[in-house]
Amino acid sequence: MASAVPVTELIVRKRDGGELRREEILDLIAAYLADEVDDAQMAALLMAGVIRGFTTDEAVALTEALVASGDTIDLSALAGPTVDKHSTGGVGDGTSLVVGPLLAAAGCQLAKLSGRGLGHTGGTLDKLDSIPGFRVDLTPEQLEAQVQTVGLAIAAATAELVPADKRLYALRDVTGTVASPALIASSVMSKKLAGGAAHVLLDVKVGDGAFLPDPASAVDLAQLCVSIGESHGRRTAALVTDMSQPLADGIGNALEVAVAVDTLQGRRGGRFRELCLELSAGALQLTGVQAAAARTQVEELLDAGAALDRFRAFVAAQGGDPTVADDPWQVLPAAPVIGDWTPGDGVVSAIACRRIGELAGRLGAGRRRQGDRIDPAVGLELLVRVGDRVDDGQPAARVHARTEDDLAMARAALAELVELGDAPVDPPPLVHDRVGLE
Amino acid sequence: MASAVPVTELIVRKRDGGELRREEILDLIAAYLADEVDDAQMAALLMAGVIRGFTTDEAVALTEALVASGDTIDLSALAGPTVDKHSTGGVGDGTSLVVGPLLAAAGCQLAKLSGRGLGHTGGTLDKLDSIPGFRVDLTPEQLEAQVQTVGLAIAAATAELVPADKRLYALRDVTGTVASPALIASSVMSKKLAGGAAHVLLDVKVGDGAFLPDPASAVDLAQLCVSIGESHGRRTAALVTDMSQPLADGIGNALEVAVAVDTLQGRRGGRFRELCLELSAGALQLTGVQAAAARTQVEELLDAGAALDRFRAFVAAQGGDPTVADDPWQVLPAAPVIGDWTPGDGVVSAIACRRIGELAGRLGAGRRRQGDRIDPAVGLELLVRVGDRVDDGQPAARVHARTEDDLAMARAALAELVELGDAPVDPPPLVHDRVGLE
Numbered sequence: 001m002a003s004a005v006p007v008t009e010l011i012v013r014k015r016d017g018g019e020l021r022r023e024e025i026l027d028l029i030a031a032y033l034a035d036e037v038d039d040a041q042m043a044a045l046l047m048a049g050v051i052r053g054f055t056t057d058e059a060v061a062l063t064e065a066l067v068a069s070g071d072t073i074d075l076s077a078l079a080g081p082t083v084d085k086h087s088t089g090g091v092g093d094g095t096s097l098v099v100g101p102l103l104a105a106a107g108c109q110l111a112k113l114s115g116r117g118l119g120h121t122g123g124t125l126d127k128l129d130s131i132p133g134f135r136v137d138l139t140p141e142q143l144e145a146q147v148q149t150v151g152l153a154i155a156a157a158t159a160e161l162v163p164a165d166k167r168l169y170a171l172r173d174v175t176g177t178v179a180s181p182a183l184i185a186s187s188v189m190s191k192k193l194a195g196g197a198a199h200v201l202l203d204v205k206v207g208d209g210a211f212l213p214d215p216a217s218a219v220d221l222a223q224l225c226v227s228i229g230e231s232h233g234r235r236t237a238a239l240v241t242d243m244s245q246p247l248a249d250g251i252g253n254a255l256e257v258a259v260a261v262d263t264l265q266g267r268r269g270g271r272f273r274e275l276c277l278e279l280s281a282g283a284l285q286l287t288g289v290q291a292a293a294a295r296t297q298v299e300e301l302l303d304a305g306a307a308l309d310r311f312r313a314f315v316a317a318q319g320g321d322p323t324v325a326d327d328p329w330q331v332l333p334a335a336p337v338i339g340d341w342t343p344g345d346g347v348v349s350a351i352a353c354r355r356i357g358e359l360a361g362r363l364g365a366g367r368r369r370q371g372d373r374i375d376p377a378v379g380l381e382l383l384v385r386v387g388d389r390v391d392d393g394q395p396a397a398r399v400h401a402r403t404e405d406d407l408a409m410a411r412a413a414l415a416e417l418v419e420l421g422d423a424p425v426d427p428p429p430l431v432h433d434r435v436g437l438e
Numbered sequence: 439m440a441s442a443v444p445v446t447e448l449i450v451r452k453r454d455g456g457e458l459r460r461e462e463i464l465d466l467i468a469a470y471l472a473d474e475v476d477d478a479q480m481a482a483l484l485m486a487g488v489i490r491g492f493t494t495d496e497a498v499a500l501t502e503a504l505v506a507s508g509d510t511i512d513l514s515a516l517a518g519p520t521v522d523k524h525s526t527g528g529v530g531d532g533t534s535l536v537v538g539p540l541l542a543a544a545g546c547q548l549a550k551l552s553g554r555g556l557g558h559t560g561g562t563l564d565k566l567d568s569i570p571g572f573r574v575d576l577t578p579e580q581l582e583a584q585v586q587t588v589g590l591a592i593a594a595a596t597a598e599l600v601p602a603d604k605r606l607y608a609l610r611d612v613t614g615t616v617a618s619p620a621l622i623a624s625s626v627m628s629k630k631l632a633g634g635a636a637h638v639l640l641d642v643k644v645g646d647g648a649f650l651p652d653p654a655s656a657v658d659l660a661q662l663c664v665s666i667g668e669s670h671g672r673r674t675a676a677l678v679t680d681m682s683q684p685l686a687d688g689i690g691n692a693l694e695v696a697v698a699v700d701t702l703q704g705r706r707g708g709r710f711r712e713l714c715l716e717l718s719a720g721a722l723q724l725t726g727v728q729a730a731a732a733r734t735q736v737e738e739l740l741d742a743g744a745a746l747d748r749f750r751a752f753v754a755a756q757g758g759d760p761t762v763a764d765d766p767w768q769v770l771p772a773a774p775v776i777g778d779w780t781p782g783d784g785v786v787s788a789i790a791c792r793r794i795g796e797l798a799g800r801l802g803a804g805r806r807r808q809g810d811r812i813d814p815a816v817g818l819e820l821l822v823r824v825g826d827r828v829d830d831g832q833p834a835a836r837v838h839a840r841t842e843d844d845l846a847m848a849r850a851a852l853a854e855l856v857e858l859g860d861a862p863v864d865p866p867p868l869v870h871d872r873v874g875l876e
Binding site for chain 2 (some may be wrong): 007052177
């Protein structure tokens with residue numbers, strides 16, 4: 001509180017609906033990290049901003065301040081267009097495992113820094129951990145060298161990357177100040193900017209399984225993220241996509257890897273494959289490829305097995321067993337108890353997406369709090385989606401459990417979470433909107 | 439943060455405009471004092487409340503929670519009606535020094551716990567300290583015994599009285615969360631409730647020299663304080679009074695005691711005497727005396743010297759030199775440099791009240807921060823008020839300074855702070871409103 005920053009004045013201005021200038025925000029975050037502004041002052045300021053709203057200029061400056069708090073990755077020595085892809089998180093949302101190799105096959109270079117899952121959404125690192133031998137702790141040099149040769153590397157973000165975001169997030173989590181578009185966007189974009197890619201494609205999820213329930217607020221968040229990225233000289237775009245039901249057929253760590261491999265092998269279609277293609281084409285568009293050509297190119301690369309080859313090389317480069325790309329179930333850990341759930345006859349009218357994610361977590365696939373151990377083998381295979389007809393005796397889901405009790409618990413839960421009706425139901429749109437793309 | 443209180447849920451509810459229940463507020467403050475809710479969480483909640491507003495029920499419950507955090511004074515053994523009087527603070531606002539003895543002379547019993555001044559407003563304890571020998575550190579037993587015999591005691595509030603208010607105020611001070619009617623009212627009223635008096639008269643100041651600039655917000659605050667007091671079983675009322683110019687002729691510690699003695703001796707009239715009578719009559723009304731009778735009674739007691747006698751006994755009981763009641767300038771410390779300020783010819787059209795208070799502070803009469811030493815002798819005598827005519831060569835103020843430089847500084851400042859014009863000006867009303875009184 002002995003700061004040179006007139007912090008109480010800034011708090012009062014924000015409280016009364018005013019705007020903070022770029023220099024004030026940079027000074028404020030620097031003073032916070034130097035313990036000259038305390039948690040209570042920062043919490044008061046954040047709450048004022050959550051209620052009054054932050055301007056786009058404030059979000060841009062806050063992002064700059066967060067990036068300035070730590071290390072940044074320099075990818076400028078790489079030859080190809082550097083690309084990053086980020087999802088705001090959902091259930092059965094393992095698109096990175098397909099989009100990464102697919103974009104690498106298209107000549108892009110992806111140095112992806114990722115995180116662990118928390119709550120009902122999974123983390124890319126947790127999924128990759130289910131591949132025996134796979135290492136996620138790469139040094140910046142190892143990361144860059146691998147991207148140079150393979151086109152793709154996925155590593156754990158270090159504590160030195162955007163430390164202010166980690167500290168702010170921990171504060172927001174306990175002070176009711178998470179729900180702010182500007183705070184969410186600056187948190188997401190600070191990590192993308194620090195990651196060094198020149199092109200950033202965002203997948204902003206909307207629906208019950210995402211943290212944004214309605215398309216309008218998701219589009220607002222997407223536009224804010226795109227404004228922040230473009231203000232900092234990155235080509236940035238976003239798809240706003242459906243999370244009203246789980247995306248992939250697999251929900252759980254090894255299960256999601258298996259579904260990704262199936263998709264890379266061309267043996268699985270559906271909404272997951274379609275979104276992987278849409279995201280990959282969108283990212284290619286950012287690098288200058290025309291829309292129709294981008295879509296054709298990514299479909300051809302996927303169908304020709306080029307993305308699968310790139311996935312195999314990527315796994316091998318990070319110490320994982322590359323045969324996961326050929327026969328995933330020979331390599332991935334399997335759950336001891338597997339059983340189907342057959343709901344009877346009807347049309348799927350709704351799936352409680354968030355609670356499906358939480359059910360997978362209860363089986364052991366997720367964490368309730370940081371540091372919890374997860375079980376890579378367990379989870380759910382969801383064999384139907386909204387609008388699908390189920391016949392009597394046809395399984396709608398397959399449970400991968402640690403115990404018979406868990407299987408019984410999951411079957412009972414599924415009966416509550418998957419709703420069947422008689423009338424035909426239109427499936428929800430997969431892509432609600434595009435921001436920054438033609 | 440490991441509290442049983444679902445604090446984040448409470449913060450989010452308040453952030454979104456909801457209301458906290460009484461039990462939730464009691465639990466929250468108890469958990470805060472037990473360090474189970476941290477400063478950041480409390481600051482976020484306070485900011486949400488400052489912006490969204492607290493309901494009267496919330497303010498009543500918060501006051502209860504603050505009182506419950508520490509000791510309370512039990513005055514139920516006293517024979518007469520117990521009365522407390524509180525001003526929200528202003529410049530030249532030493533009415534307690536007259537109202538206290540006057541109410542004691544009328545048969546009331548006042549056990550007043552008071553504080554020190556900070557910023558541009560003076561504190562009653564600082565004023566009393568200028569009387570040689572006067573002690574303000576009474577035990578609860580000494581306080582009660584003195585009230586029993588003299589009818590009046592004024593002591594320093596101990597750290598055990600409403601400790602939660604002290605902690606909250608320190609937090610609010612650095613987090614931009616001072617400006618909330620509910621937080622201000624609960625802070626004021628918690629101390630009045632803990633002080634034990636059955637009848638509470640508030641003097642809510644409004645104008646440039648107070649912290650509330652407009653009458654409407656002052657009336658709102660007064661009504662809230664009265665609601666809180668009545669909800670807790672205390673007969674409570676408030677006068678909303680003018681602080682657009684200094685109240686008493688003296689601004690400074692010994693100077694304010696001297697003006698009070700002059701008033702008790704019947705040798706000084708004006709707005710200060712008038713407000714002392716209004717406040718005393720208002721307090722008597724609370725104890726059941728009819729309005730006109732109350733006014734007549736306090737005027738008669740003041741004019742008969744009964745209040746002066748009570749003041750003399752009160753000073754003697756607390757170790758001070760009682761002859762201050764007979765010839766204050768033989769007893770009180772005098773400043774070494776005294777000089778008049780003569781502005782020339784005109785009608786006083788405005789006095790910058792807050793800055794007059796700050797000027798007295800710069801002369802040494804006030805504190806910039808807690809712990810600063812004050813100079814009891816210095817200050818200003820203000821010889822005119824808005825609407826008064828000043829003739830050429832007639833002094834409008836007298837400066838009591840430590841040095842010649844200070845005198846010159848004060849004269850230059852006064853020329854900026856007291857505005858003279860040609861046209862006649864109506865003086866501002868002394869009492870803007872009454873809340874809870876006929």
